[in-house]
Amino acid sequence: MRHVMLTAALVAILPILSASVAASQDRGPVTNLPLPRFVSMKTSEGYVRRGPSRTHRIDWIFKQPNIPLEITAEHGHWRRVRDRDGAGGWMHYSLLSGARTVLVEQDMLQLRKQPDPKAPIVAQLELGVVARIRECSAQWCRLAVAGYKGWAPKSALWGVKPGEILD
Incomplete structure (x- = not known):
């Protein structure tokens, strides 16, 4: 009997826990800023890597300063970004600006x-x-x-x- 009551209590709290987890996933774990969000490229050239470190292979080089990019994930000093066409990967945060374009x-x-x-x-x-x-x-x-x-x-x-x- 006790097991059934515990299960009923868990069932009642599960939607609250799920909503809390979903809400926390809408924010970056590093900056606590909304995800996804738009930024722009600060520099005239930015390496886009396969993973969030300088040891990962460079897949792209964005060469248009101020181009808008969408941040979809964060890991330490790295941001996963994508451009208008969906091309992207991981860029160091120092290459990005909060200035909106x-x-x-x-x-x-x-x-x-x-x-x-x-x-x-x-x-x-x-x-x-x-x-x-x-x-x-x-x-x-x-x-x-x-x-x-x-x-x-x-x-x-x-x-x-x-x-x-x-x-």
């Missing part, structure tokens, strides 16, 4: 003066342009690129989550 995913994307599809056009951005994020609302991001500042629909950008708000 996005990659334009729509050719001739119209940068507008206000976050409104009828607002005047400030500039047009080519596919693949990297822009710095100034702020994001639910549907729009204010960007800065090549001396221009304006708003673009979040749906045309990679490097920011759909529901993410940035001030």
Whole structure:
């Protein structure tokens, strides 16, 4: 009888334990920052390794400074990252920056003066342009690129989550 009551108590607490474990998995074990999260590459060249140490083989070399990358895991001073195409691996944290950038995913994307599809056009951005994020609302991001500042629909950008708000 006692065994049955203990099992019932465990069954009652199991959903709470599962939720706690799931919540802790959404944060990096090293930084306690959200996972996944976006960052940018700080340097003009960054080695991407097969594992989280300098002894692991280099699989990729990212060569575009400020490109947005998504961190999916942490291990010591190493971050597992991926780019827009899903290519990636482990990079040393010193090569990454918290400065947020996005990659334009729509050719001739119209940068507008206000976050409104009828607002005047400030500039047009080519596919693949990297822009710095100034702020994001639910549907729009204010960007800065090549001396221009304006708003673009979040749906045309990679490097920011759909529901993410940035001030």
